[in-house]
């Protein structure tokens with residue numbers, strides 16, 4: 020169920036036509052090239068349709084009219100699938116040789132587009148390493164380590180699973196009445212009727228591959244439109260490459276301004292990024308700072324999610340670079356596929372960009388769009404005459420703000436996004452080639468075998484020992500904490516999170532508030548998911564004893580007609596005027612979506628307050644100190660909370676007279692109640708987390 024829902028959420032993003040630079044032309048070009056290829060394939064297809072052994076499958080109990088109907092339906096189906104932009108029939112996807120051709124074609128088209136955007140010469144100089152000829156700067160965290168094989172294994176599983184879905188679907192068309200895979204035949208079945216259902220060839224995809232971006236404001240694209248972020252550039256490239264092999268590529272940019280990778284984002288990983296992620300990034304250099312253990316926390320919380328995703332560190336430079344790389348190597352040692360955007364490679368890319376300063380008007384105009392005014396007097400995206408001015412686009416929502424010097428502009432985003440797509444394109448093609456080598460008659464056997472290896476790798480990850488540095492992250496020397504408490508639970512223990520943060524899958528899919536309003540990132544005036552109430556409105560509203568989900572106006576550019584900075588620090592509010600306000604979780608939708616089992620949790624309740632920009636909180640917002648001063652109170656399942664233990668990194672654990680573990684009610688649910696005692700005061704909780 021969640022898969023279908025998530026598909027709807029992302030449809031908008033993934034069905035946009037490819038239009039990079041002069042992309043429309045090259046899209047048309049690619050249709051022509053592929054049309055020609057289709058003609059070549061057609062010959063073998065006709066042969067296939069008329070193969071004698073398939074004709075003798077016809078059963079005498081099925082009428083000629085039924086067969087004629089199926090013949091018509093199957094032919095129409097093949098015709099219509101040729102018209103979709105992923106070109107070719109479903110059965111093409113079953114041929115490993117054709118899969119490679121298709122992916123190679125899509126790669127050629129992508130490179131063709133990039134050669135227009137960057138110029139043929141600069142494209143090579145920027146994206147290709149001059150010594151090895153390989154694309155840069157994404158590399159496995161250990162050269163020749165196991166990460167590349169792990170990534171390819173996962174990609175192969177997707178390809179084989181797509182094929183298996185093609186077979187299932189094509190062998191059972193028109194409600195199971197026609198077998199279009201084995202010769203356009205009518206199938207004998209009880210439910211068969213002569214009526215012909217209207218054809219709906221709904222999706223050209225048979226699997227999905229999901230990328231999720233985690234990071235701070237730079238990755239979130241502050242200062243830019245949402246479709247100018249590297250996640251979007253990458254998605255636009257890869258929709259065609261993965262689409263060529265029947266896989267829908269989805270890019271989720273769920274980075275958030277002013278946010279580090281932990282505790283909140285790591286502990287709420289699955290609720291924020293989703294249960295179906297295949298690869299995710301860490302781009303929190305500026306906000307994580309020296310606390311490199313957070314990479315381990317965030318990486319593992321992601322790695323242990325049901326999609327068994329791979330990890331990619333982005334923008335790892337600076338003084339903590341060596342430590343960060345060590346932590347990512349730890350993730351690889353524990354069993355994950357781990358990659359990084361190599362900073363040295365990135366510097367070399369920037370070096371290869373031509374300098375726009377000092378060029379005449381004509382010379383400047385002759386520079387390709389994505390290198391023009393990118394570098395001025397050796398400054399990247401800065402300097403005179405036009406690099407500052409052209410760092411961000413201005414043609415729409417020019418009031419968007421956040422265009423600080425530390426936020427990359429669209430040209431740097433584009434460069435990062437294309438670099439990741441070139442890397443993933445090559446990984447996919449390399450996986451397809453290994454499929455050709457390993458492909459026996461028993462491709463079903465291969466899929467099962469790879470899946471079982473993947474399961475084994477996952478089990479290994481759950482059991483792998485943490486590197487000793489893990490114990491440095493939280494402060495556990497507190498007499499209120501049981502002496503046998505081991506903070507490894509934060510890294511590897513089961514947990515559940517109820518979070519107000521945006522973007523997040525739990526909100527977009529309607530789980531958080533058990534709502535049938537669903538959606539995704541959108542212009543603020545057009546969001547379709549449950550927004551909760553504006554803070555001022557919520558203060559006037561009679562909450563009837565409930566904690567209210569609220570949003571705050573700050574940072575919401577409401578008059579932008581396209582999506583722009585959709586991240587927001589929404590929270591659950593208890594106001595003085597509310598008296599005791601209650602919130603209960605997990606709700607029914609959450610219990611199903613997150614496979615909730617209260618027995619797998621110890622009952623530790625963590626609250627994370629809404630963060631304050633630059634550490635300055637607004638008047639009236641009561642937090643930890645005010646709790647200790649008795650300005651607000653809290654109960655968990657009726658038990659009075661006596662203390663909020665500060666573990667550090669925004670993590671506060673509730674403690675009652677029995678300790679830090681609480682029992683849920685008989686249905687596994689936690690009821691949290693808060694009451695504010697100071698007039699006009701309020702408490703804003705960003706996330707409730709149970710371990």
Ligand SMILES: *[C@@H]1O[C@H](CO)[C@@H](O)[C@H](O)[C@H]1NC(C)=O
Pocket residue numbers: 244246247415581
């Ligand atoms: C982003 O969206 C705007 C508005 O639809 C469009 O004009 C622009 O070309 C898009 N930018 C990119 C890089 O796709």
Ligand SMILES: *[C@@H]1O[C@H](CO)[C@@H](O)[C@H](O)[C@H]1NC(C)=O
Pocket residue numbers: 354472473475476479
């Ligand atoms: C899981 O761990 C075992 C024991 O260390 C090892 O032999 C096996 O290769 C690992 N499996 C995978 C898929 O990594």
Ligand SMILES: *[C@@H]1O[C@H](CO)[C@@H](O)[C@H](O)[C@H]1NC(C)=O
Pocket residue numbers: 542544545
């Ligand atoms: C978005 O909301 C604005 C303001 O309400 C409205 O004018 C516009 O038509 C909406 N756009 C879409 C695509 O729904």
